[in-house]
Amino acid sequence: MTAASIEPRLTSLSHGGGCGCKIAPGVLAEILRGTSALPMPPELMVGIETADDAAVYRLNDEQALIATTDFFMPIVDDPYEFGRIAATNALSDVYAMGGTPIMALALVGMPINVLSTATIGRILEGGASVCRAAGIPIAGGHTIDSVEAIYGLVALGLVHPDRVRRNADAQVGDVLVLGKPLGVGVMSAALKKGALDAPGYADMIASTTRLNTPGPALAALPGVHALTDVTGFGLAGHALEMARGAGHDLLIDWSLVPLLPGVRARASAGFVTGASGRNWAAYGAQVSLPAAFEAADQALLSDPQTSGGLLVSCAADAVTDVLAIFKAQGFDAAAVIGQVAARQDDQPRLRLV
Known part of the structure; x- marks a missing residue:
């Protein structure tokens, strides 16, 4: 029997797929209450104060660093397409700040006793294909054994400080x-x-x-x-x-x-x-x-x-x-x-x- 014939549907392993996994806005606001009081350096052009898409840190007069992360559970059953969707979604926050991605780190949580290494590899291949299309490398990452399948990226980009949106x-x-x-x-x-x-x-x-x-x-x-x-x-x-x-x-x-x-x-x-x-x-x-x-x-x-x-x-x-x-x-x-x-x-x- 092949691995594909005994593995469950990816979406059956997640209690909510894609960005539908997000914590509800009202609950999130309650969780984050008080965190804005933390000291912020003057170089931080965008932080958590406006619920923006990414953080932006001014490096010099010509460059600002965009940093963001996004990950979620499967929204589709095809592992390759799940990887593509998750990576596309994560890189979006860099583009939404007006920036260009420069590299990414993979965030991987997988039920290794439920999914085959081949299936998990296809998820990562899907994410890598999107990063190649964006012209950037996946330069590292972190993996854990998880009850639900989770995949996403830390995405870094650059933008001119005057073009931060x-x-x-x-x-x-x-x-x-x-x-x-x-x-x-x-x-x-x-x-x-x-x-x-x-x-x-x-x-x-x-x-x-x-x-x-x-x-x-x-x-x-x-x-x-x-x-x-x-x-x-x-x-x-x-x-x-x-x-x-x-x-x-x-x-x-x-x-x-x-x-x-x-x-x-x-x-x-x-x-x-x-x-x-x-x-x-x-x-x-x-x-x-x-x-x-x-x-x-x-x-x-x-x-x-x-x-x-x-x-x-x-x-x-x-x-x-x-x-x-x-x-x-x-x-x-x-x-x-x-x-x-x-x-x-x-x-x-x-x-x-």
């Missing part, structure tokens, strides 16, 4: 552009229940393994004020982080938001993740919805995105250039989805129009 600098009048369609969490829920067809699976893999390489070119545009990537907290959660950091409201026209093919019908059929509900419980009170907003749309708004797209806040006269950068690098679904507006209440909100 935080999630907190959106300006009133800015236009919002989203680089990838939503729906990865819904697709993963359908996959886990055996209800995702081959075209849907192909769409999911294509989205989650597309590196967010437009980041540096976007950051080089003077009109781009803020950048982030949409991951485990869903579009609503990461848009709210942008709103809180800037102190403004974000307005999103839901009719303009790109979705993966067939994903709304799947959400309507009940293929949603538990993380979507936990996300909404954490921040739904800070989101204003139209009166007729349907449950499936709400689920997609808070749907956890694994290796999701870049969310850009830019001046209106920069939109053409922003979209051109996305399209030139193969992000054909990139679209204008809203704008930044003056705050109407005592706290920033996300408002759907």
Whole structure:
């Protein structure tokens, strides 16, 4: 009997897959309470104060170091594709700060009495293939024997200090552009229940393994004020982080938001993740919805995105250039989805129009 015939499905070994594994926003805020009081060196350009995508440390007048890490349990059963998705997701935070990756370290936790060395090797091969595509080495890492399969990267990158783009600098009048369609969490829920067809699976893999390489070119545009990537907290959660950091409201026209093919019908059929509900419980009170907003749309708004797209806040006269950068690098679904507006209440909100 071959190893493949006796090994369990990778997704059966995880209590939650991909960025759906993230600790819920409200719980995370409670855990992190008080940590911002720790002393920070003046060279630290970006730390934990804005819930940004990565830390940034100024090295000199020309270079700043971006440091981040991301890892999770399987979102798909194919070990090679799991490795690709996890690595793509980890490198995204470097691109989201406007930087270029320079190297990575692997983080590997595997149930070695359950999975074969061949399967574990394929996970690592998948991650290595993405790093080769990004032009960087995996220069080391750490492994442990774990109950659940866990894989990810520590990712390091470089950026000019003047081109660091935080999630907190959106300006009133800015236009919002989203680089990838939503729906990865819904697709993963359908996959886990055996209800995702081959075209849907192909769409999911294509989205989650597309590196967010437009980041540096976007950051080089003077009109781009803020950048982030949409991951485990869903579009609503990461848009709210942008709103809180800037102190403004974000307005999103839901009719303009790109979705993966067939994903709304799947959400309507009940293929949603538990993380979507936990996300909404954490921040739904800070989101204003139209009166007729349907449950499936709400689920997609808070749907956890694994290796999701870049969310850009830019001046209106920069939109053409922003979209051109996305399209030139193969992000054909990139679209204008809203704008930044003056705050109407005592706290920033996300408002759907």
